Amino acid sequence: MSGAAGPGPPAGPGRSPLPCAPRPAAPLQLAGGAEPARPGVAVIDLRFPRGAAADVQEIVFRNFYTAFLSVRVQRPGPGGSRRWMTCLRDLCLMPCPHTEEGSQDYFCLHRHQMLCDVDQVTAMRFILRQPSPVWLHFTIEDLQIFPPGQKSPQKDFPSWLSQLTPPEQPASLHGELPDPEKVSTEVQQMWVLTEVIRARQAAARIGRFDVDGCYDVNLLSYT
Amino acid sequence: MLDPERGLSLTIARVVQRLQGSSLHSQLERQARVNLHKPEIKLESLKEDIKDFLKTSGWEKKLQNAVYSELNVFPSPCHPAAPPEHIKEPLAYMRKAQGSWEKRILKSLNSMCTELNIPLAQKRPANEQKELLNKWNEMGTDEPDLSLFRPVYAPKDFLEVLMNLRNPNYENGEQPSFRNHLGLIQVPLKVKDIPELKEDFSELGLNIGQLGIDDSAQVPPEFFENEHVRVGQKVLAEQDSAAAQQYVRQGCPTALRADLWALILNISNQPEDILYYEQLKSNVIQHNLLVDSLIYKDVKLTASNDDYYFVFEDYLYQVLLCFSRDTSVLEHFTYSSATPPKSYIQGKLGMEEYAVFYPPNGVIPFHGFSMYVAPLCFLYHEPSKLYQIFREMYVRFFFRLHSISSHPSGIVSLCLLFETLLQTHLPQLFYHLREIGAQPLRISFKWMVRAFSGYLATDQLLLLWDRILGYNSLEILAVLAAAVFAFRAVNLMEVTSLAAAEAVLADLSTLKVMPLLQIFLFATVT
Structure with a gap:
C-alpha cells in the first residue's frame, strides 16, 4: 500500500541525500568514570566530506529508543569564524519514554521546524536523550540529510482529475481550421485517459487464486 | 511522524x-x-x-x-x-515474533498433511462437485470423519507465545524488579489508564442514556428508548456512516441493528456483491482445501455445541468456506502484522510464477474462529450480506485478536491493558490470584481472543459489539474482562486454585455488559 519507498535505503522520489558520514552514537562519559554507566545522553557527530558546506532542507531518520532530540549546526559566523547554533531543542520522539510509542518510528524534520537558518552548514551534532533507564541502548539510525531544491514536485494524482476541460465555445467549423496546438493537447489528454483506464484495469481485483486453472497444492513454503 | x-x-x-x-x-x-x-x-x-x-x-x-x-x-x-513492513508493524521484535509464530503454524499444518497423507488443495472430481452443490444449504448434515484432524492452535497456545514476548532492548533482569510486570505480559507497550479511558468512552458515562441498562428508578426506561429509536430511524434515513457510528455508542435498538451496522461498515449488498459471493461459492465447489476440514472441525467443536448458535451451523459453513477463497481479504495484510502463507502449485516448487497464497485468503483458522461469525447470524439472514458483514468485521477488527502487534487494539495491548487495569484497581485480588497460581490473564485470554463471542448471552454480546463498532476499537474488550473480575472479586478472593477461579468465572451468560462497564469505568473511586 505504501508504494512510497521500496526496500533498501529509503529515499524520496527523485532525490538523493547529501553524502555525509555520521559517527556512531557516543554516550556521554564522566571524566575518570570507569564504570559503564548509563548517562541517558549520547551524541552523534556528522561532518560533510572535504569541509564542504551544505544547505539542509530535510533530516530523515529512524528512531531507536531516543526520547528527545536536539540538533546543533556549525555555520559561518561574523568575520569568517564558525559558530555552533542550536536549530532544534528537545524534540519529543517518544511521548512516554518508558513505553514503546515512537521508539522505532521514522521521523522527518523540515527546515521550517528549525530554530535557526540551516544554510552553509559544515557540521552537525545530534544530542540524544533518554531519561528512562529501562532501555539498554538508544540511538538514531538511517540518518539522511536532504538538500533543498531537489525535491521533485509530488504529484499524487494527475491534474486532469481535478480539472475538467474548461467549458468552451463550440469551434465554428466555417472559415477557419481548429488550432493545431489545441487539437494536439486534446488528443494528448485522451491518450492519458486511455492509459489511465488501461492501468486501472490491470489493478482491478480479479479474485482468482489459481494459476491457469490449477490450485493443487501439497505443502506450504517456509520462505 | x-x-x-x-x-x-x-x-x-x-x-x-x-x-x-x-x-x-x-x-x-x-x-x-x-x-x-x-x-x-x-x-x-x-x-x-x-x-x-x-x-x-x-x-x-x-x-x-x-x-x-x-x-x-x-x-x-x-x-x-x-518501508512496507514498518506500516505492518513498527517494532522490529514484534515483526520477528509474529514471523516465528507463523512458521510454527506452517510447520504444524505441513506435518498434518504429511501424517494424514492429504494435499493442502486439490480439484474436486465432477461428481463430488455436483454433490456439494446439491447439499450447499445443508452442509451440517454431513458427518465426515474428522477425528484425525486437530485445530492448528488454540488460544491457550497463542497465550504461551505472548507470554514469552520480550523486547531485546529492554532491561529484562533475572531478578524481579520494578521493571518486570507482575502479570504475564512483559512488553512495555503504552496502555491507557482509567482517566484516559473515561475520556475515550465518555458516551458510556453515568448520566448518559444507554441501551442495555434499566435505571427505571425514577424515569421509565421507555422514555429514553423511544427517543433513541426515533433518532436511530433518522440516522438510517440520512444514510450517513459517521452519524451511525456515533449513534451506536449508546447502543443499537434490536430492530435497527442490522441496518446500522451495515451502514457503519459501508456494506450495501449491491448486485455485483451478490455476484462476487456466488463466484466464491463456485470456487468452494471446484476446489477441496485442507482448511475446509479445519473449518468443519471448528464449527462442530464450538458453534454446534452452543445453545445459541447451533441453529446457524449451515450458515457458518457457507460463510467460512467462501471466506477462505476470498482473495480480497489479502488486502488487509498491508496493515496487519501477519503475512499470508505461501506455496507453489504441485510440481512447480520455487518457480515464482507458480507461487500462490494458501489458503487463498491467507488466513488459517484456529480453534474458535467460527465464533466470529456466529453472532452475526442473528442479524443477517441473507448469506451474501452476512458474508460481507463478516469479512468487513474481520479486516477491521478480528484479525487483530490473533496476530502479534503493538497496535492499541492488538491482542498484546489488550492483554496488557487488562492486567494493568486489574492490578491498579484491585491490587489485592491481583496479588491473591497470582499467589495461588491463577494469573487472571490465563482465564480472561480466551474471552478477549473471541471478542466474548460464545461467553456472553447474545443480546449482551451484540450490545458489546455495538461499542466496538462505535469506537472503532477493541479496547472495550479488555475493560469488560477487568470489569468481570471486579464483579466477582469477593468470590475470587476465597478461591485457592486456578481451577476454582475458573469455576467462579465459568459462566458469564448471566452478566449484563453495560452496567459492568459503567461501574468499572465511572463509578469506581480512583
Whole structure:
C-alpha cells in the first residue's frame, strides 16, 4: 500500500541525500568514570566530506529508543569564524519514554521546524536523550540529510482529475481550421485517459487464486 | 511522524487512488454522464451543475461514506521513507515474533498433511462437485470423519507465545524488579489508564442514556428508548456512516441493528456483491482445501455445541468456506502484522510464477474462529450480506485478536491493558490470584481472543459489539474482562486454585455488559 519507498535505503522520489558520514552514537562519559554507566545522553557527530558546506532542507531518520532530540549546526559566523547554533531543542520522539510509542518510528524534520537558518552548514551534532533507564541502548539510525531544491514536485494524482476541460465555445467549423496546438493537447489528454483506464484495469481485483486453472497444492513454503 | 499538512495530502492521495478502482467510481461516472443530457445542466456551469446533481441525488453521501470507511480501516500514513513492513508493524521484535509464530503454524499444518497423507488443495472430481452443490444449504448434515484432524492452535497456545514476548532492548533482569510486570505480559507497550479511558468512552458515562441498562428508578426506561429509536430511524434515513457510528455508542435498538451496522461498515449488498459471493461459492465447489476440514472441525467443536448458535451451523459453513477463497481479504495484510502463507502449485516448487497464497485468503483458522461469525447470524439472514458483514468485521477488527502487534487494539495491548487495569484497581485480588497460581490473564485470554463471542448471552454480546463498532476499537474488550473480575472479586478472593477461579468465572451468560462497564469505568473511586 505504501508504494512510497521500496526496500533498501529509503529515499524520496527523485532525490538523493547529501553524502555525509555520521559517527556512531557516543554516550556521554564522566571524566575518570570507569564504570559503564548509563548517562541517558549520547551524541552523534556528522561532518560533510572535504569541509564542504551544505544547505539542509530535510533530516530523515529512524528512531531507536531516543526520547528527545536536539540538533546543533556549525555555520559561518561574523568575520569568517564558525559558530555552533542550536536549530532544534528537545524534540519529543517518544511521548512516554518508558513505553514503546515512537521508539522505532521514522521521523522527518523540515527546515521550517528549525530554530535557526540551516544554510552553509559544515557540521552537525545530534544530542540524544533518554531519561528512562529501562532501555539498554538508544540511538538514531538511517540518518539522511536532504538538500533543498531537489525535491521533485509530488504529484499524487494527475491534474486532469481535478480539472475538467474548461467549458468552451463550440469551434465554428466555417472559415477557419481548429488550432493545431489545441487539437494536439486534446488528443494528448485522451491518450492519458486511455492509459489511465488501461492501468486501472490491470489493478482491478480479479479474485482468482489459481494459476491457469490449477490450485493443487501439497505443502506450504517456509520462505 | 509527519507534519499534518503533508500527512493529509498523502491520505487524500491514497483514498483517491483506492476509490478510483472501485465500482462506486464507475457508478458516479455513469450517473454524471447520464445527467449530461438533462436540460437543466448548462454548458457554462457544467462542473457546478453536475456537482449539485450528485449532491441532491444522494451520490455525494455514498462517496462520503466510502471515504469515511477508508479512513476507518487504513492506518494514517506514516513517513514515506518507512518501508512496507514498518506500516505492518513498527517494532522490529514484534515483526520477528509474529514471523516465528507463523512458521510454527506452517510447520504444524505441513506435518498434518504429511501424517494424514492429504494435499493442502486439490480439484474436486465432477461428481463430488455436483454433490456439494446439491447439499450447499445443508452442509451440517454431513458427518465426515474428522477425528484425525486437530485445530492448528488454540488460544491457550497463542497465550504461551505472548507470554514469552520480550523486547531485546529492554532491561529484562533475572531478578524481579520494578521493571518486570507482575502479570504475564512483559512488553512495555503504552496502555491507557482509567482517566484516559473515561475520556475515550465518555458516551458510556453515568448520566448518559444507554441501551442495555434499566435505571427505571425514577424515569421509565421507555422514555429514553423511544427517543433513541426515533433518532436511530433518522440516522438510517440520512444514510450517513459517521452519524451511525456515533449513534451506536449508546447502543443499537434490536430492530435497527442490522441496518446500522451495515451502514457503519459501508456494506450495501449491491448486485455485483451478490455476484462476487456466488463466484466464491463456485470456487468452494471446484476446489477441496485442507482448511475446509479445519473449518468443519471448528464449527462442530464450538458453534454446534452452543445453545445459541447451533441453529446457524449451515450458515457458518457457507460463510467460512467462501471466506477462505476470498482473495480480497489479502488486502488487509498491508496493515496487519501477519503475512499470508505461501506455496507453489504441485510440481512447480520455487518457480515464482507458480507461487500462490494458501489458503487463498491467507488466513488459517484456529480453534474458535467460527465464533466470529456466529453472532452475526442473528442479524443477517441473507448469506451474501452476512458474508460481507463478516469479512468487513474481520479486516477491521478480528484479525487483530490473533496476530502479534503493538497496535492499541492488538491482542498484546489488550492483554496488557487488562492486567494493568486489574492490578491498579484491585491490587489485592491481583496479588491473591497470582499467589495461588491463577494469573487472571490465563482465564480472561480466551474471552478477549473471541471478542466474548460464545461467553456472553447474545443480546449482551451484540450490545458489546455495538461499542466496538462505535469506537472503532477493541479496547472495550479488555475493560469488560477487568470489569468481570471486579464483579466477582469477593468470590475470587476465597478461591485457592486456578481451577476454582475458573469455576467462579465459568459462566458469564448471566452478566449484563453495560452496567459492568459503567461501574468499572465511572463509578469506581480512583
